[in-house]
Amino acid sequence: MSNRPKPLVAGNWKMNGLRAALKELGEMGQGHDAALRAKCDLLICPPAHLVYVAAAAAIGTRIAIGGQDCHAKASGAHTGDISAEMLADSGATFCIVGHSERRADHGESNAAVKAKAEAALRAGLTAIVCVGETKDERVSGKTLAVVRRQVRNSLPDGASAANTVIAYEPVWAIGTGLTPTVADVAEVHADIRRTLKSLMKGEAAGVRILYGGSVKPDNAKALLSVDNVDGALVGGASLKAADFLAIAAAYR
Numbered sequence: 001m002s003n004r005p006k007p008l009v010a011g012n013w014k015m016n017g018l019r020a021a022l023k024e025l026g027e028m029g030q031g032h033d034a035a036l037r038a039k040c041d042l043l044i045c046p047p048a049h050l051v052y053v054a055a056a057a058a059i060g061t062r063i064a065i066g067g068q069d070c071h072a073k074a075s076g077a078h079t080g081d082i083s084a085e086m087l088a089d090s091g092a093t094f095c096i097v098g099h100s101e102r103r104a105d106h107g108e109s110n111a112a113v114k115a116k117a118e119a120a121l122r123a124g125l126t127a128i129v130c131v132g133e134t135k136d137e138r139v140s141g142k143t144l145a146v147v148r149r150q151v152r153n154s155l156p157d158g159a160s161a162a163n164t165v166i167a168y169e170p171v172w173a174i175g176t177g178l179t180p181t182v183a184d185v186a187e188v189h190a191d192i193r194r195t196l197k198s199l200m201k202g203e204a205a206g207v208r209i210l211y212g213g214s215v216k217p218d219n220a221k222a223l224l225s226v227d228n229v230d231g232a233l234v235g236g237a238s239l240k241a242a243d244f245l246a247i248a249a250a251y252r
């Protein structure tokens, strides 16, 4: 336990939240008091239109702001896309890449995710690289093979403990209220750590590996106590300050 990286509790607001939602951010900032700040870092990834205002609103708190996706290129003719440099310019310090909703809805391959993660690093952002198996892959016993392949092929060149986070999010656990057993989470996270060791040697021990998928206040303590779980990537329960803080309170 002693050389575990400092945990990160990250909220992914997905396509939710108008400007009025920023009041939740204010409450989160207040709840992230000195005692909790000593135990864990907090991050909110709002939709792109709120990144700049959220980063401004978070000044004076220790809540970091991140993007949910970025284009691999810094600029160009890519209508509707946002670059890592634009997110950094807006005050973001993190960017999620390869979320399963992007992999599924936008056909993002591991190679595409890797290019986005490298873009995040190029812009000085910490990349949160998401991996996770589908229900069919779990049922047919392919979980470890799928996750290994995703980690190997999505990890950015130049990845370090400081600039890269892995989020293990089983696709079937996202937004469903279902979670893997604590033993299943432990198995996958240990395997991700081994894969990282083969790729990053000594750096691997310091990489934060988050669990995501139906993390709620009532299951946070159990999930966040698992070996090699260094925080959470929270969807629905990150929209309200009370729920998000109750999850982070697992570290109090």
Ligand code: 13P
Residues within 6 Å of the ligand: 012, 099, 169, 173, 174, 175, 176, 177, 212, 213, 214, 215, 233, 234, 235, 236, 237
């Ligand atoms: P839920 O917490 O709503 O299941 O979402 C998880 C997720 O996809 C976070 O990126």
